[in-house]
Amino acid sequence: MSSPILNWKRFWCPREGSYQLTGEGYLWDYDAGTYFRDSGIVTLENLFDVPCLILLGEPGIGKSTEMLTHFKFIEEKTRETGDDFLRFDLKDYQTDQMLFDDIFQNTILKKWQKGNNRLYLFLDSLDEALLNINVLSTALPNKIESQKLPTERLFFRIASRVADWPLILEDRLKSTWGEDKVQAYELLPLRKLDVEDFAKAYNIDSAIFIKKIEERDGQPFAIKPVTLKFLKNAYLRDGDIPKSKKELYLAGCRYLCTEEESRIVSRRAGNLTPEQKLKIVGRIAALSLFSNKSAIWIGANKDACQENDLAKQAVFGGIETVSGIDFAIGSAEVSEALNTGVFSARGTERLGWSHRTYAEFLAAWYLTEHKLDEAKILSLISHPGDMNQRLIPQLQETSAWLATFSEKIFTALKDRNPEVLLRSDVIVADESARASLVQSLLTMYDSGKLFELAWSDLYYYKKLGHASLESQLRSFICDKTKGFK
Structure with a gap:
């Protein structure tokens, strides 16, 4: 059945810009009103007059679909302007010579060279090309210059994964077109209305579908087309999405580490299995979160790495184990893991997490996979200067995941930061855990150690329901020795 x-x-x-998600976790509707008029967020139609466009995106975000949509827009537009257009998919070419023959011997291009109109030249799927990207990075600009193409009339568009984009090609494009005429943009996630439209297109009740996603905090997967399809397939197959937040995040992150079929066919998929890539991504998550690094520096010169960045070289070394098989972690393996949908651009030669929740989950999962003992885990997540051993604020979400994976961690945190456990999966499945957590929250409040919960925590109160909740609360409220007001 066609999609x-x-x-x-x-x-x-x-x-190098930034964007916002709504409180619900979807992309803001930048099309609504005038509030975001000066945000720098645009559609490709707005970039019609940019001479040289570099279009970047994480795997599965929809770059090729957008490129094709933009090409059709240009095709329609040129009927009015009399301009020309050409489109080539780089994954169809095994050598640069084959590509250059099709481009530079093309009758449309030759005719355009002799005229005065524009030519829009599209090159898609740089990251899936069979030809050598490093060779192409110098050979293509050289060819444009040697053919004396009038770049003032040549409007160039090229698409690539963020991690695969070669800086040397960008530098050459700037040399050819001029620094101010080359712009790089990244494709953003989906809005809530996009997810609703997607569900309706597959005859799914969008309200129920979104309710199930939000109940399991699955928005980070719903806002990416590739994992939205994963959620849709699960829903159509089972009538539901993965039932627990833990199952959803593990399946979703693994899915983000799975290569698209087109890259497998083009032999650009690498040598690691999705499970091996997931293990390395977990290592990166643990290293970045527990050392408080906000981005990953992927440049060859680690000395250029900023203080708040984790250099990819810091991930090298040692082994990981998947299904009883050991594999070494070197440059190639780390690069392959960084080239998954878990990461997105943070500027030139820098990557960040596509969504912070991926890192928070994966860091906890990685420690659990390595069977780190309770004392070491607690030392990682507890504030060293706090007499009450409360959690480091930036690690509270990761701590909630650790409590989901480990009953011992859940018990330990119940007496330190019980409010953090509102976000744990454990209380969803275990009624006795809910009753115990309510008691811990009341005890902390009564002792003056718990003042106010964040507004974001109020959403999770509904998870605390259990058979004896009414009597538990009444007993506390009616006890005149308690500090309840």
């Missing part, structure tokens, strides 16, 4: 046509309006952000 339904989705008329999503997708948005792009300058590579």
